[in-house]
Amino acid sequence: MSASGQKLTPETPPEAALRAIAASCRADLAKYREIVLQSRRPIGIHQARVALRRLRAAFSVFRPAVDNPEVRALSAEAKWLAGECGPARDLHVFLTESVTDVPPVVKRVGARLAASHLERARAALGSARYEAFDQRLRAFAGEPVGAEVRGGLRLDEFGRHVLDSRHAKVIRRGRLLDKLSEEQLHRLRIGIKKLRYAATYLSPAFASPAAKPYIEATVRLQGALGALNDRTTAARMLADIATASRPSEDTALPLKVLARQAASGEKRRRRKLERTWKEFRKVERFWRA
Template sequence: MPDAKDGPKPETYRESERKFRIHGLFALPDLAGAGPVSGVEERGTYDLTAVYHDTGDLRLAREGITLRRREGGSDAGWHLKLPVGGLGSGVRDELRLPLEAGEVGDVPQELRELVTAITRTAPLVAVATLQTKRVSRVLLTADGRELAELTDDDVSVVDGDRVVVKFHELELEDLEARPGELDESVERLLAAGAVPGEFASKAVRALGPMASAPSDIPRLPAVGPKDSAAVLVRAFIAEQARKLRENDLGVRRDAEDAVHQVRVAARRLRSGLKVFRPLLDREWADGLRAELKWLAGEFSAARDREVLRERLDESVKHLPHDVEPLAARSLIDRHLGKEADDGRERALAALRSDRYVALHDALVDAVNAPRLTKSAEKACADVLPPLVAKAWKRLDRDVKGLQLDGPDEEWHEARKAAKQVRYACEAVAPALGKPAKRLAKQVERVTEHLGEHMDASVAAHTLQGFAAGSHVGGRTGFALGLLYCEERAAMDLARHEFLDLWPEVADPKHRRWLRPT
């Protein structure tokens, strides 16, 4: 996939609005005096033509996303609207590009790439054309503060020269309103006959029932202990696939922690497929696991360098001033900054690859038609506990082999085993409830220490490599040596704290709900 970073970056606007359906005889009530509203100022009448784009099966609309090219009005251009905080929140981020970024039917790559995880290989095409007569009004306070824009939209859905359907709606969009300041205005609109609409875009109303159909990765109902394990497995894959999809968008928009969350979702999915292996077709599950391992690996450099840089930046603050901490900081930032940038480019390259798109296609198939064994037909309460018990058995074996002065790798393997138990408990918790959640919490206590051990080990190894590099002066090398000693001390402390805590976590009372494999 071509690199969109060479094109213009979309401008982002946060919008919060409420929609109302109104009938042909609706008369706008006087809103002056409604809370802090002092007056209503008309800002003009506009003729708008918007061409909405989506896949043939409306994948964007089914996710609450709208993509349009609109002519007319003050914000003519390409608009990609993304829900914030859930579909019903009324809050969306609107990403804008100018009209010249693409003609109708030719969606700008900068926007097309953002929704790749949803559209995948399906082309984006024009699916609806709306012509709107808009009257814009602004609600003002006595001191001229603009509380909200109230737009009265008379909408026609057209097919060539033919009007297919018409509807009329109001939109009340927050501008500078504080919480509660628009409540009385809303009450007056309702009293006048406006009907609060579900938060649906004009395109969804125009496209009909298909646009409101569930996503191809649906939000599935709750699972109980008497349900089949197949129901739980499908719900688990759907939840993690959705998280992967949602954080994909965050990575592309450079959102905080999105890289980390993509890797977490990939690892949880991979771990779950391993735990549920007796319930799944082996070849199919292992194929998915291999692709998820690839994805997590492509994101590792970006995330690991991000964590390491934050850790070492904090450690440098505590160095004595007479050992040249600034020189050490400069060397660390120079190396890790470049590695972090390279890691992010590697992650973005993975997102733009055909292999990644194929993985999302495979996950959609996995949610809707998982390949299961006959064991998956049995009840969750019967099938799932032994699977968690098997993961616990591996962890217990790994911990018994740990020595305070043992090699780092053995401690890293114990960390992986502990995370698998934790992920397994969290995966079955929707069906098995509190016992699984309690064991997950217990294991989380030790994974924190093992995670600290892992971070300190990586930091120590990295510092050792820096100190061995060419052109490292004696004072800088000494500073790096002090930091190395601190990381080795942190490893030693994490090992002691883990071994002190383990007997409590391993108390059989936490595992009475498990059955032997």
């Protein structure tokens, strides 16, 4: 069953599945958009961005079957919105999860920067551009699938092709894991993220008990790769805080301390990555079970 409540089966046309997923993403975005516009609760910006990421991922997963100017335009607008919401979410995660014992001066600058980022997100989510995007997305999600589509490609057939391709790409990118550069690890992280979304969206077509452990393995591997990427994210956040600091706010030393903290644990993160990679390699491909 899709997140929208529509039951997906092996016979479901890929286009119908995409429209159902788009409807679910739109509903989630509308829900959390209201929280962003009316409060400072972090869940609003976090989940609004998740909804946009899910939507963009769905367009990517189903692109081999559903690719037209309207889909590309909707994907581009979702990317723009996610970019406007991203800085607020990234800063909050950094200050509350990536580092601890944040010095008062950094908290003060961070709070000021967070307020600016929140206003940027609110401006985008409250804009006429957003309203136009929402109307187009509603029309896309609600458009009925024609008879010629219903009698065509099935979701299980489509799913095997997509999952085979994305799984193979991850395996190729992960070869010689211990020798991969930072850029290669980033590409592997993007690959596993795309595979995770594909597996999540397409698993209803197979009704296999192997789907859950496979998806869980992709989640763990993505998390391990994300932890290795924390240093890059931290460097960007620290640079933003330094730029936002006023002359009277001496943040140089506190930021150096936080930079060392964010970069610590590299060996531990590498070991976790190696472990999760081995687990992923062993898990059964549910679409071929």
